[in-house]
Amino acid sequence: AQRVTQPEKLLSVFKGAPVELKCNYSYSGSPELFWYVQYSRQRLQLLLRHISRESIKGFTADLNKGETSFHLKKPFAQEEDSAMYYCALRQGGANNLFFGTGTRLTVIP
Amino acid sequence: DAGITQSPRHKVTETGTPVTLRCHQTENHRYMYWYRQDPGHGLRLIHYSYGVKDTDKGEVSDGYSVSRSKTEDFLLTLESATSSQTSVYFCAISGTGLEAFFGQGTRLTVV
Numbered sequence: 001a002q003r004v005t006q007p008e009k010l011l012s013v014f015k016g017a018p019v020e021l022k023c024n025y026s027y028s029g030s031p032e033l034f035w036y037v038q039y040s041r042q043r044l045q046l047l048l049r050h051i052s053r054e055s056i057k058g059f060t061a062d063l064n065k066g067e068t069s070f071h072l073k074k075p076f077a078q079e080e081d082s083a084m085y086y087c088a089l090r091q092g093g094a095n096n097l098f099f100g101t102g103t104r105l106t107v108i109p
Numbered sequence: 110d111a112g113i114t115q116s117p118r119h120k121v122t123e124t125g126t127p128v129t130l131r132c133h134q135t136e137n138h139r140y141m142y143w144y145r146q147d148p149g150h151g152l153r154l155i156h157y158s159y160g161v162k163d164t165d166k167g168e169v170s171d172g173y174s175v176s177r178s179k180t181e182d183f184l185l186t187l188e189s190a191t192s193s194q195t196s197v198y199f200c201a202i203s204g205t206g207l208e209a210f211f212g213q214g215t216r217l218t219v220v
């Protein structure tokens with residue numbers, strides 16, 4: 001069963017433009033959602049978790065239970081934001097993370 | 110970076126041969142995971158462990174086995190490698206917190 005859907009494989013925006021990476025999930029319980037990022041030649045790392053409601057590197061993400069979405073947003077994209085972004089859902093007693101297929105963001109100078 | 114290392118980092122092997130990938134952690138975290146990363150599929154969970162000698166299957170476990178005889182090591186074995194197992198393999202660890210820490214990945218090519 002598809003738990004996490006990221007509809008865009010590729011997304012290109014110009015520097016300074018707003019960016020939104022979409023994530024929808026399917027889960028019957030209370031979801032715990034995350035955004036992970038993978039910069040070129042680096043390991044996957046946590047960017048945001050919904051429970052902390054924080055802003056990291058200018059990115060925010062709000063959990064919308066009605067729309068079952070957890071979109072990642074940034075008002076002004078920077079070149080260093082170019083990376084692969086994965087939305088993930090935690091499920092199960094072993095902290096298992098289930099990932100979407102990822103969106104590759106390219107910020108054009 | 111969390112203390113997690115994968116070995117080898119790159120491997121080319123022939124179809125039908127056994128392959129073992131190693132994940133080593135120095136964080137004493139309880140949970141360890143093996144994922145594979147493929148274009149169009151994202152990261153998919155192969156197997157996971159919730160303690161020494163406690164392991165379970167993930168989404169794509171066919172053709173893979175794991176072992177965890179010590180807290181710090183989690184081994185992934187391909188008993189008889191196939192071309193469909195060509196992928197990048199990531200190990201991850203997590204403790205009581207929700208954050209997972211990932212290794213740098215192992216690029217495996219089965220020819």
